[in-house]
């Protein structure tokens with residue numbers, strides 16, 4: 001079954017949106033396979049966003065991700081990568097549709113509440129990076 005990596009960023013955690021985000025994925029019918037609240041180090045944030053290292057906003061993005069705890073999650077279900085991106089909404093909250101998380105809760109591209117993997121391949125890489133310990137055995141037998 002397909003899996004994706006979803007991270008609630010520091011602004012989402014600080015604004016009390018953890019339950020809101022989890023509720024949207026649960027109500028859609030996806031399964032939560034792993035979750036942890038973490039303070040990431042700068043080098044780890046740089047690794048997660050390595051593909052963006054040449055962008056002018058890279059340093060600010062890394063600084064933002066390390067500014068407070070984030071919630072790292074693995075969600076599973078049919079087409080969860082593409083559908084998860086729809087639930088999350090467009091990167092720029094100003095163009096994200098109402099009804100999406102970014103469309104409903106953000107206005108600033110640099111404070112866009114949440115990250116979701118953009119492809120199955122990147123989901124696999126991100127899950128391996130954030131959950132090197134792997135997913136617990138019982139979690140693969142839930143459904």
Ligand code: CMP
Pocket residue numbers: 052057061091109110111112114115116
């Ligand atoms: P995310 O889905 O986590 O993937 C890359 C992140 O880079 C994106 O969400 C935004 O938070 C951030 N980002 C993308 N474009 C810009 C930009 N022009 N200015 C600041 N941050 C950006």
